[in-house]
Amino acid sequence: MEILRQHVEALLSPALAALGINNDHWKSMISVSREKNMGDLSLPCFAFAKQLSMAPNEIAEKLKAAIETNDVVDDINSTAGYLNFKASRNWLAEYIISGNIRIGDAEVNSSDGSKSVLIEHTSANPNGPFHVGRARNAILGDTIVRLNRLYGNNVRSEYYVDDMGKQVAVLAWALANLDAKEVEKILSDREPVNEMWESKPDHNRVRWYQAAQVLRGDDSKKHEIEKAIGEMVHASENGDHEVLLSFENAYQPVLDGMLETLNRLRINFDEFTKESIFVTNGDVSNIMQKLSTLEIHGIAENGAEYLDLGARGLKGKTEFYYKRGDGSSLYATRDIAYHIWKYTQCDKLINVLGEDHKLQSKQVSMTLNELGHDTPEVLFYSFIKLPEGKMSTRKGNVVFMDDLLEEAKAHAAEVVKEIRTDYSDEQISHIAEAVGTSAVRFNIIKVSPDKGFTFRWEEALSFDADSAPFIMYSHTRSRSIAKKCSDLGVAYQPEDAAVILQNPTNIPDSMFELLRAMATHNDALMRSVEQNRPNLFANQLLNLANHYNGFYRDCKVISNGEVNQTYLAVSEIASKLLRSGMIGLGIEPLERM
RNA sequence: GGGCGCGUAGCACAGCUGGAUAAUGCGUCGGCCUCCUAAGCCGAAGAUCGCGGGUUCGAAUCCUGCCGCGCCCGCCA
Numbered sequence A: 001m002e003i004l005r006q007h008v009e010a011l012l013s014p015a016l017a018a019l020g021i022n023n024d025h026w027k028s029m030i031s032v033s034r035e036k037n038m039g040d041l042s043l044p045c046f047a048f049a050k051q052l053s054m055a056p057n058e059i060a061e062k063l064k065a066a067i068e069t070n071d072v073v074d075d076i077n078s079t080a081g082y083l084n085f086k087a088s089r090n091w092l093a094e095y096i097i098s099g100n101i102r103i104g105d106a107e108v109n110s111s112d113g114s115k116s117v118l119i120e121h122t123s124a125n126p127n128g129p130f131h132v133g134r135a136r137n138a139i140l141g142d143t144i145v146r147l148n149r150l151y152g153n154n155v156r157s158e159y160y161v162d163d164m165g166k167q168v169a170v171l172a173w174a175l176a177n178l179d180a181k182e183v184e185k186i187l188s189d190r191e192p193v194n195e196m197w198e199s200k201p202d203h204n205r206v207r208w209y210q211a212a213q214v215l216r217g218d219d220s221k222k223h224e225i226e227k228a229i230g231e232m233v234h235a236s237e238n239g240d241h242e243v244l245l246s247f248e249n250a251y252q253p254v255l256d257g258m259l260e261t262l263n264r265l266r267i268n269f270d271e272f273t274k275e276s277i278f279v280t281n282g283d284v285s286n287i288m289q290k291l292s293t294l295e296i297h298g299i300a301e302n303g304a305e306y307l308d309l310g311a312r313g314l315k316g317k318t319e320f321y322y323k324r325g326d327g328s329s330l331y332a333t334r335d336i337a338y339h340i341w342k343y344t345q346c347d348k349l350i351n352v353l354g355e356d357h358k359l360q361s362k363q364v365s366m367t368l369n370e371l372g373h374d375t376p377e378v379l380f381y382s383f384i385k386l387p388e389g390k391m392s393t394r395k396g397n398v399v400f401m402d403d404l405l406e407e408a409k410a411h412a413a414e415v416v417k418e419i420r421t422d423y424s425d426e427q428i429s430h431i432a433e434a435v436g437t438s439a440v441r442f443n444i445i446k447v448s449p450d451k452g453f454t455f456r457w458e459e460a461l462s463f464d465a466d467s468a469p470f471i472m473y474s475h476t477r478s479r480s481i482a483k484k485c486s487d488l489g490v491a492y493q494p495e496d497a498a499v500i501l502q503n504p505t506n507i508p509d510s511m512f513e514l515l516r517a518m519a520t521h522n523d524a525l526m527r528s529v530e531q532n533r534p535n536l537f538a539n540q541l542l543n544l545a546n547h548y549n550g551f552y553r554d555c556k557v558i559s560n561g562e563v564n565q566t567y568l569a570v571s572e573i574a575s576k577l578l579r580s581g582m583i584g585l586g587i588e589p590l591e592r593m
Numbered sequence B: 001g002g003g004c005g006c007g008u009a010g011c012a013c014a015g016c017u018g019g020a021u022a023a024u025g026c027g028u029c030g031g032c033c034u035c036c037u038a039a040g041c042c043g044a045a046g047a048u049c050g051c052g053g054g055u056u057c058g059a060a061u062c063c064u065g066c067c068g069c070g071c072c073c074g075c076c077a
Helices: A003-020 A024-027 A045-050 A056-068 A089-097 A132-151 A166-177 A180-186 A202-215 A219-237 A241-264 A283-291 A331-342 A355-370 A402-417 A425-445 A468-487 A494-501 A509-519 A521-529 A534-554 A563-583
Strands: A040-043 A071-079 A082-087 A117-120 A156-163 A271-274 A297-299 A305-308 A319-323 A348-354 A379-380
Touching: A003 A024, A003 A040, A003 A056, A003 A071, A003 A082, A024 A040, A024 A045, A040 A056, A045 A319, A056 A071, A056 A082, A082 A089, A089 A494, A089 A563, A117 A132, A132 A156, A132 A348, A132 A379, A132 A402, A132 A425, A132 A521, A132 A534, A132 A563, A166 A219, A166 A241, A166 A348, A166 A563, A180 A271, A202 A219, A202 A241, A241 A402, A271 A319, A283 A305, A283 A319, A283 A331, A305 A355, A305 A509, A319 A331, A319 A355, A319 A468, A331 A355, A348 A355, A355 A379, A402 A425, A425 A468, A425 A534, A468 A534, A468 A563, A494 A563, A509 A521, A509 A534, A509 A563, A521 A534, A521 A563, A534 A563
Parallel strands: A117 A156, A117 A348, A156 A271, A348 A379
Antiparallel strands: A040 A082, A071 A082, A297 A305, A305 A319
């Protein structure tokens, strides 16, 4: 309720001055009321107690007596040492109906020259299909992208393609040296690929990768394979175009398959940047050169080079190696080159990384600092576990995103079929797809990223309150009302605000609660974006949907064939806010469901 | 062993820069469809905020010790 702040400050200022409080420190003490029924903004008076030698509640009472309510703040009360200010119903209704709440659009970049943000997320090795654990990165990252756009930032999303490491080399080696029969023989003790995904290249080619991994553990073949792979890695690091091309031919179909899965979740990227670029264009060797001149630089016996980050306060492992004994670079070195390049593209960087990358990320940031660069904001997330324990492709203990999406859609279809008997199969399929994918996204977004949560099918497929369908349902109700009104010949036009406001309407509690939820909507968005915590905004949207439902219950927009214009205006603005917020979270807004 | 993170009702999860009766969902119990989509709404029961110390007028929130869980501690990516 930041919109109320200046009004409250104006009221408080003279009253506090009269008590002898003349500095502005109290302004930062005004905060959003915890007790929603007491007020919107509150001033705790405890801090004044000593200075004024008065009890806090006495101070609050004195202030209350000294302040006159007005059209904006029409309720001031003092309880237990708090002075509470509540926005006036009519003022708030007028404020919102007049179109003062910013709606935003998560699908476009602002063009007003605002801050440009480069968000790198997912960047998974292109060697196999997404399981729910790996997909947490993509869902969090894409949501941050969307919320930044909704907030008004200029955003570019990037996938950093690891096109030259050992993992890709293993895949390329396997594809060149093994045929399908051999692969299936090697993997005969494992679960076969779900036939539904047999022709999907991420599910298909990962078999070659897995078979190669098995062979790499086989003592009789290990040597020969390691040598071959080692040569490929080495060649790729020297920028050997032929090898890099064979790598690309190996991983690109896999990556395409993975992106197909993300696409179904409405996750897209603006740019794909290949790791090898920074080797072939000389950036990496330039950086290694620069690093070797730093005072915290060190050289190991075999010529490998590192930075002593312990000298800069890093605890635990202090040596950060950026160059191997053979002179080649390491993943982190290339990542540093990538970051420096990223800073030539944008003002601010955000990375989304698994918690296993914390140390690595810290090393990269500290090194960037040494080189005089800014450091990225990083959102770390914990892993998703299964009830049986850690997710592991090797043990067959995984839930693939493709399977989850199918399952979610099927479950949604069941629900729709049961309660909407008049819908066509096509309609049901469309709704089920939207509900299924939205629910999957939302279940991951709504929990705090640093919480390691356990994946459970019954929860992933729960469409009750606290889920995407709950929000979608509220939105659908608002669309249904708009359609009915339009059928009656009444359409909401934002320009008519002044006319609508000429007819005062009764504002019941539940409508007031909705208005308050709308008034705090952008406060929540700001917090969510500034702190890179999508779950905060997910919560806001649940809150908004919840209050819309209360409004829906008590304020009939259409009654006896007559449209209440004020209610319709509020319903429509709430609807827009729900819609833009849903798109911000990657939830698909439907007209009917 | 060291570093980082987490620990809130039977389960899951929220709690913004310390503040008033710790929010919400699932599950349990009870109520609401002649009226804009009941995937909804209303009500009840259910919490020593891991344990101990400290700072403060005030701590789930900050500091510290311990316990439990996760991740990391490669010249891998």
